[in-house]
Amino acid sequence: MDQSEALGVLEQKYSRRTFIKGVIATGATVSSTGYLFRGTPLLGAAAFQTATERLLSLNVNGQVRRVDVLPHETLAMTLRYKLGLTGTKLGCDRAECGACTVLVDGVAQYGCSMLTHQVRGRAVTTIEGLEDPDTGELSTVQKAVMDEGGFQCAFCAPGFIMSMTAMLQDNPNPTREEAAHALSGNLCRCADYDKILNCAMRAAELARSV
Amino acid sequence: MAKIRDMIPAFELLQPTSVEAALNLLDEHRGEAWVLAGGLDSFDWFKDRVKRPSVVVDLGGIAEMHGIREVTNGLEIGAMTTLTEVVRHARIRSEWSVVADAAEHVATPQIRNQGTLGGNVSQDTRCWYYRSGWPCYRAGGNTCYAAAPQAMNREHCIMGRSRCVAVNPSDTAPALIAVDAKMIVESSKGPKVYDAEDFFIGPAIDITRMTVMKERDLLTRIHIPSTWANAEFYYEKVRDRGAWDFQLVSVAAAFQKEGDRITAARIAVNGVAPYPVRVEAAERIVVGTTGDEATAAAAGEAAIEGARALRHNDYKIAMMRNLVRRAVRSVA
Numbered sequence: 001m002d003q004s005e006a007l008g009v010l011e012q013k014y015s016r017r018t019f020i021k022g023v024i025a026t027g028a029t030v031s032s033t034g035y036l037f038r039g040t041p042l043l044g045a046a047a048f049q050t051a052t053e054r055l056l057s058l059n060v061n062g063q064v065r066r067v068d069v070l071p072h073e074t075l076a077m078t079l080r081y082k083l084g085l086t087g088t089k090l091g092c093d094r095a096e097c098g099a100c101t102v103l104v105d106g107v108a109q110y111g112c113s114m115l116t117h118q119v120r121g122r123a124v125t126t127i128e129g130l131e132d133p134d135t136g137e138l139s140t141v142q143k144a145v146m147d148e149g150g151f152q153c154a155f156c157a158p159g160f161i162m163s164m165t166a167m168l169q170d171n172p173n174p175t176r177e178e179a180a181h182a183l184s185g186n187l188c189r190c191a192d193y194d195k196i197l198n199c200a201m202r203a204a205e206l207a208r209s210v
Numbered sequence: 211m212a213k214i215r216d217m218i219p220a221f222e223l224l225q226p227t228s229v230e231a232a233l234n235l236l237d238e239h240r241g242e243a244w245v246l247a248g249g250l251d252s253f254d255w256f257k258d259r260v261k262r263p264s265v266v267v268d269l270g271g272i273a274e275m276h277g278i279r280e281v282t283n284g285l286e287i288g289a290m291t292t293l294t295e296v297v298r299h300a301r302i303r304s305e306w307s308v309v310a311d312a313a314e315h316v317a318t319p320q321i322r323n324q325g326t327l328g329g330n331v332s333q334d335t336r337c338w339y340y341r342s343g344w345p346c347y348r349a350g351g352n353t354c355y356a357a358a359p360q361a362m363n364r365e366h367c368i369m370g371r372s373r374c375v376a377v378n379p380s381d382t383a384p385a386l387i388a389v390d391a392k393m394i395v396e397s398s399k400g401p402k403v404y405d406a407e408d409f410f411i412g413p414a415i416d417i418t419r420m421t422v423m424k425e426r427d428l429l430t431r432i433h434i435p436s437t438w439a440n441a442e443f444y445y446e447k448v449r450d451r452g453a454w455d456f457q458l459v460s461v462a463a464a465f466q467k468e469g470d471r472i473t474a475a476r477i478a479v480n481g482v483a484p485y486p487v488r489v490e491a492a493e494r495i496v497v498g499t500t501g502d503e504a505t506a507a508a509a510g511e512a513a514i515e516g517a518r519a520l521r522h523n524d525y526k527i528a529m530m531r532n533l534v535r536r537a538v539r540s541v542a
Contacts, residue, residue, distance in 0.1 A: 071223035184453040185318025
C-alpha cells in the first residue's frame with residue numbers, strides 16, 4: 001500500500017511527457033508495443049478513450065518496472081511480451097493448465113486470467129525471481145527439481161515450481177496427498193505427475209533441513 | 211521471441227473504489243457495462259469473443275466488498291472475498307463447515323486464490339453450446355442445441371427445464387442454500403435481500419440470466435445467519451476428474467437434531483437444473499426421523515420426483531437420488 005502511494009506521488013511529480021522523454025533517453029523501460037500489435041486485427045486499442053492510466057509501475061521480482069499496459073492486457077502478456085520474462089508460459093490461456101502460474105503478493109494465481117491493471121501496487125514474482133538476486137543461487141524448490149529431474153518436456157515446469165513455492169509457504173510439511181491437492185491447478189501433458197510429486201516432497205525436505 | 215497468441219478485444223476498464231461509485235458507473239453505462247469480480251468466468255467469455263462488453267467495471271479495488279465480518283446474527287462475507295479466504299476462515303470451518311467444504315471443492319488452488327464467493331454464485335452456465343457462442347435461446351436465439359436429437363447433453367439438466375437445459379455450475383450455491391444464507395443485492399435504488407434459493411432463477415423466469423440480478427445490480431455481500439451454525443452438515447460433489455472439474459451432481463445438507471431425532475433439515479442439490487434445487491419434499495420426509503435407511507431411501511425418491519432425462523444424462527437421476535440418500539444417511 002505504502003509503495004503504491006509512493007508511486008502515485010512520483011507520477012504526480014513527473015509529468016507523463018517528461019517521464020517518457022526520460023525513458024527514451026535512458027532506455028529504461030521495455031517498450032515493445034510496436035511489435036505486440038503489429039498485424040493484430042482485433043486490436044482497436046485506440047477505439048476507447050480510457051480513464052485508466054496506461055503507464056504503470058509494476059513491482060516484478062523485487063524491481064519496479066515502468067511499462068505501458070493496455071486496459072485489456074493480461075499479466076502473462078505483459079510479463080512475456082513487454083518485460084521479456086518468458087519463463088511464465090502460456091499454455092491454454094484459459095485458467096486451466098497452470099503454465100502461467102505466478103505469485104501475486106506471495107499467492108499463486110494464473111497470470112493469463114488477470115489484468116495487469118489489477119496488480120498495480122502488488123508484488124509479482126515469476127520463475128525468474130526465485131533465485132537469489134545477488135548470488136544466483138537457485139531456490140529450494142528449483143534445487144529439488146534439479147535433484148529429482150522431475151520433468152520430461154518441462155513446458156509446465158515453471159508453473160509447477162511456482163505452485164510448489166506457494167505450497168511450501170502455506171504448508172512446509174505436506175503429505176504426498178496434500179502436495180497433489182496443492183498442485184492440482186497445474187497440468188503436465190507428459191503425465192509425469194509421480195516424479196513431479198517426488199520433486200515437491202524433496203523440496204519440502206530441503207526446506208526443512210535449511 | 212515467441213509469437214503473440216491472442217489478445218482480449220479492447221474495452222474501457224473502470225476501477226471504482228467504493229460500492230457507490232460502482233453503482234454510479236453501472237447506472238451510467240447500463241447494458242454496456244460488464245461487472246468483473248475474480249474474472250475466471252469473464253475472461254473466458256472475452257477471449258472467446260462471445261461476450262464483447264465495451265466497458266468493464268472491476269470490483270477488485272472496493273475494500274468494503276472484501277473480507278469476512280462478524281455481525282450480530284452470524285457472519286457477513288463480502289462478495290469479493292476469495293474462495294481461499296472462505297476455506298481458511300476459522301469460524302466458517304467450525305460453525306458452517308459445509309460452506310468451507312463447498313468452497314474447497316471449487317476448481318484449483320489458483321482459481322480459489324483469485325475467484326470470489328460473489329463471482330462463484332453469479333457465474334454463467336457452462337453449457338458448451340452456449341459458451342461456444344451458438345445462438346441458442348439463452349443467447350437470444352430461437353433453439354436449444356443441447357436438447358436437439360443429436361446433442362451431447364450428458365452434463366445437462368434433469369429438471370427445471372424451460373427451453374434451456376443448462377445447469378448452474380456453482381459449488382458454493384447449494385451450501386449457501388443449506389445454511390439459509392441471505393444475498394444482499396444493491397443498486398442505486400437501495401439494497402434488496404434475497405434468500406439464497408430465491409437468488410438463483412431458472413429459464414422460466416428469465417432465460418438470459420442465472421440470478422435475480424439485472425444490469426445495474428451488484429451482489430455486495432452474503433450474510434450467513436447463526437440459525438444453522440453448528441448443525442450437522444453433509445457435502446458431496448461428484449465430478450469426472452478427481453483433481454478438479456465442474457460438478458455432475460453435488461449435494462449440500464444441514465440437519466438440526468434433538469437427541470437422535472432430526473428437528474429441521476435443509477437439502478440442496480446442484481447440477482440437476484438451471485438453478486440449484488432445494489429439495490423440500492425430501493426435507494419434510496426427514497424431519498422427525500432419525501435419518502434411518504428407510505427414511506433416507508424415501509427422501510432420495512422424493513428428491514427425484516418429476517425428473518426427466520435427456521438422451522445422455524439419465525445417470526443423473528440415480529445420482530441425485532443416491533446423493534440425497536447419502537446426505538440423510540450421514541445423520542444416523
